[in-house]
Amino acid sequence: MLVMPISVIMLFKYGPYWLEDKQILEANNAKEQVNLSANQFDTLFIDSIEVNSTQKAADNSIVIEPEDLDFPYAFSLLTRMMFVSIALGFAWNYPFKLYFRKKRRLQQPSAKLELFCRKWLLKVPHVNALIIGFGFATALTFMAFEIYGTSFKSDTTFDFFQQFFFISTLGAILTIIFVYFWFRHRVRFIYLEHVFDSVSLYKTTTTKYRDHIVRRLWINSLMTTLLPLTIVIFYLSLTKTFISEVGAPNLNKDQITVLFGKYVSIIDQSSLFQSEHLFYVNAIDSLLMFIGIFTGILISIIYLFFFVNWTHYSIVIPLREVVEKMRQPIDNELDRLAILRTDDEIGELANGYNEMALRITNNIRTLSQITEANQRFVPVQFLQMLDKESITDVSVGDQIQKVMTVLFVDIRSFTSLSEQLSPKENFDFLNEYLGFMEPVIRAHHGFVDKFIGDSIMALFHQKPEDAIDAAIEMREQLKLFNERLIAEGKPPIETGAGIHTGILILGVVGGEGRMETTVISDAVNLASRLEGLTRTYNTPIIVSEATIFSLATHNSYKTTFIDEVFVKGRTGSVKIYSIDGHCNEHEKSSLKPALDERITKLKTIVSDLVQKNELLYPYHNLAHTMDVFQAATNSGIYHSFEGEELIILQAAALLHETGMSWGTENHEEKSTRFAEQVLPQLGFNPEQVNRVNQLIMATKMPQEPFDLCSSILCDSDLDYLGRPDYVPISSRLREEWIMQNGYPTDMRVWLLTQIDFLTQHQYFTDFSRQRRESKKNENLLHIKSHLALMDKLETSEDKTSSKPKTPEEL
Secondary structure (H helix, E strand, C coil): CCHHHHHHHHHHHHHHHHHHHHHHHHHHHHHHHHHHHHCCCCCHHHHHHHHHHHHHHHHHCCCCCHHHHHHHHHHHHHHHHHHHHHHHHHHHHHHHHHHHHHHHCCCCCCHHHHHHHHHHHHHHHHHHHHHHHHHHHHHHHHHHHHHHCCCCCCHHHHHHHHHHHHHHHHHHHHHHHHHHHHHHHHHHHHHHHHHCCHHHHHCCCCCCCCCCHHHHHHHHHHHHHHHHHHHHHHHHHHHCEEHHHHCCCCCCHHHHHHHHHHHHHHCCHHHHHHCCCCEECCHHHHHHHHHHHHHHHHHHHHHHHHHHHHHHHHHHHHHHHHHHHHHCCCCCCHHHCCCCCCCCHHHHHHHHHHHHHHHHHHHHHHHHHHHHHHHHHCCHHHHHHCCCCCHHHCCCCCEEEEEEEEEEEEECCHHHHHCCCCHHHHHHHHHHHHHHHHHHHHHCCEEEEEEECCEEEEEECCCHHHHHHHHHHHHHHHHHHHHHHHHCCCCCCCEEEEEEEEEEEEEEEECCCCEEEEEECHHHHHHHHHHHHHHHCCCCEEEEHHHHCCCCCHHHEEEEEEEEEECCCCCCEEEEEEEEEECCHHHHHCCCCCCCHHHHHHHHHHHHHHHHHCCCCCCCCHHHHHHHHHHHHHHHHHCCCCCHHHHHHHHHHHHCCHHHHHCCCCHHHHHHHHHHHHHHHHCCCHHHHHHHHHHHHHCCCCCCCCCHHHHHHHHHHCHHHHCCCHHHHHHHHHHHHHHHHCCCCCHHHHHHHHHHHHHHCCCCCHHHHHHHHHHHHHHHHHHHHHHHHHHHHHHHHHHHHHCCCCCCCC
16 A cells, blocks of 8 residues: 555656656667768768767667566566465455354364364464565565676666665554554454463463563554654655755846745855755656655554554453453353453553452352361351351341241160161261251252251241141152161161251350350250150141141141140140141132131231331330240130131231230220221131220230130230249330330339239139149249249348458448
């Protein structure tokens, strides 16, 4: 692009000089012929004819010398070598073209082709530059030999060829540079990620970077300033004409004025004309100069556009990729890494980022592995219930009260079995057995709280059906485990499972040096006792009455009432049921649901309402409501309540504290108004709503029951007074009074209030008196002992403070 317009302008420039040189040469040849003829014996007439004919021929024709044909041949050779280079480049680049064509068509390239492309892709810029350089070097070498290896008859021809050689050399250099940077840009920003694997894309094996941004900036600066300046200087030198060539100093006044303009009056013309360095540009040469400069600048702008664009891409795109990788939350490890596209400081930055990202990824993976390992010791569900995101957030004293279902599973006669095994065999046996059972618990939304020897203690916080389903499936897994034992020549084993639903306190106990998550509740002890009863009643799964009446889908299981038993650690009796599996459709229709559908929906409504005020009421919360509901249900069944009578009792138990959501004062009346809004929507008629409201009002302090149903509800509302968990529950009541009613914080005042209340309180039903009266009296004695101890300590402190001081103390 640069050589072609300059060649045309050079032909226009040197054309007149060539014609002038040719005429001079022909005239010189004619004179030589005249001199030769004068020495011969020819006549003067013949000589004059020859001279005239020679001069006439010189005036009317130009003889083409062999050196005049060198330019077309040189230009043709340069063009042919350029096409040869293009053909060689096409042959070299064809495998890459074939590779990317297959990639675009989602075809798998051959292994040989893929290996070739990976090996040579980064060398594509150098090879293509060498190919195009070879063609230009061949043509330029020939031109240099023709110019400097032979003599020219015409100085104009020599000057023309010399300038054409220089401009061709400059064009060749610029073309080679352009080809190199063109292919380097395409390799780095288009082809790279489609050829190399992840390791090659994101890592470098070199420690020292070969390229530098400052070099590219220097190249851009030189291209921006030097290339246009060179073109201007070249055209200026090409179009100039020295004054000595126009006959100076034999110039007339007008010619001098045209050459020097208004400076004629202030310069010494005699010395001026003696200078050989002064020149001027005539009108035609000026036009050629402006055309040449415009064409050259236009070509330079196009050239510079590509170079600036490539430099922009080589800096901005890698930086943008690094920034995007920093901002993107990507799960895949390699998606976090930036592609190393350059081998300069930007590439060094990307490589440093990749090393940092890999270290962070490895640290995250290590932390994830540690977290997963910790979750095997402390289940993530446990942390979630404590409202902790990580085990690092856990501290001693963290706790929460929640209604949950406890599942205890134990291997029967494991002691006699373990005596036959070595310690290692015992460990292997237990791990294999637990490997069958633990996934079943997780599959049913539960988690293992702890392994106690051969026993499993699991907790289910969503619904009690999950615990029963897990126990049934664990029986199926036990069959598979026994089949393996029999295949190994070992005797099969049998297990028992106990399930109970109740209020649990989950928390963290211990000290700063050693902590442990644990569950504290009578429900845990009862579930363990029920598991022990599976041996007595020879049934694999035993559930408590509380679990049965907590089911929303009681008719989905084959349940059988076994007995009403007293277990160690509990003063009251417990009704127990066996679970023999799931019911089929025919069996489901023959059973009555444990909870009426209306009660199930009411539980959801009440739970959503009460949970909104958990922080305001440490005592009157969802746990208290469910506690009263469970106690009322158990007592109602004990008194043979069923149908509508049991539903009315359960509805009153669920609704009796809902008025607390609108304030503590007269909350029973507020609860009745809420019942009047909700119950009709669930299908309760006005008579049933009025009955529920009467039961709610009976719980207002002082309690005034008017029949058995209201007596059951009143006893259930204060059921905790005769239970082992009286102290923590009463402490929450004290905390609530302090928060809501401005109750005194003095512990003595609280203890006196509790002593007075427990002394006057009485249960109204035989069911509660038999189960709770004895423990209530124990709790009363405990409070009195606590108060007496406080009095004793205060008396001792008073005596110490009133005792006279000895002289030594003074």
